[in-house]
Amino acid sequence: MKNQNLSVVLAGGGTAGHISPLLAIARAIRAGAPEAEILAVGTAAGMETRLVPAAGFDLATIERVPMPRRPSLDLLKLPLRLAAAVRQAGRILDEAGADVVVGVGGYVSTPIYLAARRRGVPLVVHEANARPGLANRIGARLTSHVGTAFRNTPLPNARWVGMPMRREIARLDRPAAREEARARLGFEPGRPALVVTGGSSGAASINRTIASALPALAAAGIQVLHITGRGKVQLDGSGAPLAAPGYRQVEYVDGMEDVYAAADVLLARAGAATVCEVAAVGVPAVLVPLPHGNGEQALNAASLVEAHAAVLVADRDFTPEWAVRELVPLLQDSGRLAAMEAAARSLGIRDADERMAAMVFEAAGYRTGNGGAGSGGTGNSSAGKDTDEIR
Structure with a gap:
């Protein structure tokens, strides 16, 4: 040999x-x-x-x-x-x-x-x-x-x-890394944390829904880190960057391991890397597959969804009303989140x-x-x- x-x-x-x-x-x-x-x-x-x-x-x-x-x-x-x-x-x-x-x-x-x-x-x-x-x-x-x-x-x-x-992701210990990761990402302790990302180029439909649902999320005490994608900063009606209590937007995060450690829920597309990383680190996820292509993103997410480790919502159904009805209660349900985390890790490699x-x-x-x-x-x-x- x-x-x-x-x-x-x-x-x-x-x-x-x-x-x-x-x-x-x-x-x-x-x-x-x-x-x-x-x-x-x-x-x-x-x-x-x-x-x-x-x-x-x-x-x-x-x-x-x-x-x-x-x-x-x-x-x-x-x-x-x-x-x-x-x-x-x-x-x-x-x-x-x-x-x-x-x-x-x-x-x-x-x-x-x-x-x-x-x-x-x-x-x-x-x-x-x-x-x-x-x-x-x-x-x-x-x-x-x-x-x-x-x-x-x-x-x-x-x-x-x-x-x-x-390996920074594959070897991530979420509980041990949680507090420092939250501090680096600007989250306050003791409040539910949602991280939203559409990938490096962003996802316009996800960005629009989160911007519209922001008042409800803020009223529920949910913190949001919104990774908009490069050149996709969200603006309010006056043309200023969108702002709300507990809300922070950035175009990009260098090091998704901090995101995975800090998030109570990750809201993202269902790309293969995201799905596999969600399972490896055990982060509860809401996955919104791309609405075009050959349907591969929904297939990528299937095992997590079947194991109740993630929630799947079609892009056309991911509306502000859905976010208020489904996303807010999920972030407030610590028992369900713990079960999702365990289920995800059971599938991770x-x-x-x-x-x-x-x-x-x-x-x-x-x-x-x-x-x-x-x-x-x-x-x-x-x-x-x-x-x-x-x-």
Whole structure:
């Protein structure tokens, strides 16, 4: 088994939903194999151009491959574009001397998967969503090493490993971190705390509902930290920033571990990372899936909802009236919140990064410093466009 100079190429990008697990896997690989050479592959237009170098990893880029949703000139160009991207991917693998390729889906994964297959380079796939994307549906047919964040994701050879996440979140002890996190986020002690977020780009429908429901929330003594998204500051009728007793709005929070520690309830979209982190840390949640797309966010949330660890509300139903009728009583019911917290933690997986690293070492035939190829983890399972990209 190989035990020196392991070269790992990780492919994925475009959104934080792909980049965050990629980086978590990369860190776990480096922890298990400090001498490993690690290269990430993304596109020149994705968030990876900022996030990957900031995390201390090298980045190579290839072209996006548009996947038209309807007959068009772009559809005719698809074979040539894909072939060009596969050639680019192949050059990257050759220059890196890749021993193993890891893909998390996204714009670049299909060309990397196909280039790896042509070269006989072992392939490892991680799928973050309950409904897999096209790239990983292709990749999963090219390997027996497939990890999924959700138990019932329909991919061949799938192993349920959980969602690789930052260790500051995976190892969070909510009760121990609660008071300091609340102080950092501006919450007062002894009052219910609601944190609202629509992700880094915000969610206009959620923002509107919270702004309209704010008088009722304030009257009930509920504190609100409203993470609006960049450039989405909420204004009142006079054009001034929205204000109310116990209400604070910010565009962004650097470090969601404080949010998870401080919140009595998290109100958010049902992205795969959010759902898995909610389970790992055990925070009660109200989840409002995106109203468009392929319905994957509702599927992501299904296990939490079935276990009564989270409340699901459709975007069209998330109105100020719903917030007054359902959200206010929830925040005032400590018994129900405690039950939701316990139920969430029963579904959470905290060591998915280590499980994926072990799968990478297994695929590469790499012997770790402890004499094995990795055991798969021992952590807590308290557990409208005309074109798209192949993802």
